[in-house]
Amino acid sequence: MEKTEIVLQNDGSFVERLVSERTLNVGQSVLDTLTENVCRPVHDVFNLPNWGTVHANVGLNDTLWSVPLDRIPLHARFKLINQVMVPMFASSTDIEMPLVWKVPVSVKVVFGVLTKAEDGFVSVEGNWLFACDQDKRGFRLPLPNLHDDCRICTGQFEGEQETALECVKASLDQFAVSKWNSDLMRTIEQSQKFFRFLPTKDTFEPLPVQGEWTSLCNKVSTALYERVVI
Amino acid sequence: MSAQPVPAGSSQTNNERKTKMKTITVKYGVDQISKQVEADFTFGDLRESDSFKAALGFGDNTKALVDGIEQNRETSIPEGATVRIETAANTKACARA
Numbered sequence: 118m119e120k121t122e123i124v125l126q127n128d129g130s131f132v133e134r135l136v137s138e139r140t141l142n143v144g145q146s147v148l149d150t151l152t153e154n155v156c157r158p159v160h161d162v163f164n165l166p167n168w169g170t171v172h173a174n175v176g177l178n179d180t181l182w183s184v185p186l187d188r189i190p191l192h193a194r195f196k197l198i199n200q201v202m203v204p205m206f207a208s209s210t211d212i213e214m215p216l217v218w219k220v221p222v223s224v225k226v227v228f229g230v231l232t233k234a235e236d237g238f239v240s241v242e243g244n245w246l247f248a249c250d251q252d253k254r255g256f257r258l259p260l261p262n263l264h265d266d267c268r269i270c271t272g273q274f275e276g277e278q279e280t281a282l283e284c285v286k287a288s289l290d291q292f293a294v295s296k297w298n299s300d301l302m303r304t305i306e307q308s309q310k311f312f313r314f315l316p317t318k319d320t321f322e323p324l325p326v327q328g329e330w331t332s333l334c335n336k337v338s339t340a341l342y343e344r345v346v347i
Numbered sequence: 348m349s350a351q352p353v354p355a356g357s358s359q360t361n362n363e364r365k366t367k368m369k370t371i372t373v374k375y376g377v378d379q380i381s382k383q384v385e386a387d388f389t390f391g392d393l394r395e396s397d398s399f400k401a402a403l404g405f406g407d408n409t410k411a412l413v414d415g416i417e418q419n420r421e422t423s424i425p426e427g428a429t430v431r432i433e434t435a436a437n438t439k440a441c442a443r444a
Contacts, residue, residue, distance in 0.1 A: 154415075253377060254376050254378070255376055257434075262441055262443050264436060264437050264439070265406070265408045265434055265435065265436065265437045266434045266436045266437070267434075268436065270441035270442070270443050271443060272442075272443040296443070298442075298443055300439075300440070300441040300442060300443065301437075301439055301441050335406055336375070336376065336403075336404035336405065336406075337376070337434045338375050338376035338405070338431075338432065338433055338434055339433050339434050342376075
């Protein structure tokens, strides 16, 4: 379709403008290119027994699954210091116990699983463990086995599954059973102020974090963290 | 390294006159700060700046991006630029059972 416009310019002159329009057949590949970096958050995609609701951030090439955690399994070595049981990640002699740390209300902890669809299967591209404050600032918990960008090392497991759900489940199952060691450890003092347990007659009760929890963590900001759905 | 802005209209020494300033905005997560820095302030200077680190809370292992593109340390930050600092991935090995 063509149309002619006559434009009166500021200086009083007239200009003829010919406008040509046609509908373009925009193919899927063009749309994909234009939306290459667009990711969409989707809440409550599925529910995993023992873990709860799983959210997703869907990109063109991959999906980041966010699992809000109410606990962190801490299968590590511990020591009783001043009547409080604290982790000793670098120790080889202290007692090894599978304690479970309950996440306080003021801290949001999210386990992330990045998956990618391949030909006939879905692969786990990595796992992350983020802590967040109420304003969604990201933090690296004072734990070993965590890289600076909060990528978590949980050891070897089958990272190729039939579905994304199975990838998330396999990642969480590995997270639950793997033992924490001293790799990528920073200062043990921060860990021992953060993860504390009171021995009782029957069990070990998690104690509140000693001090402001964010001061014991490292602030984190990454492109992947921006995709976390809380 | 950062410098204090020179008030308009103040008399300047030769050294001060050489130190032209520019304003940059730096984001780290949900936090951001706008600040005047020296005209030759680079992305490397920003990543090592104690004042920006203290204000925004980033550490030593970072990268600087403009419009999603990672910038070289030696590159001077353009006047008025918005720089996003991100935590970089480290390459240390981790083995876990």
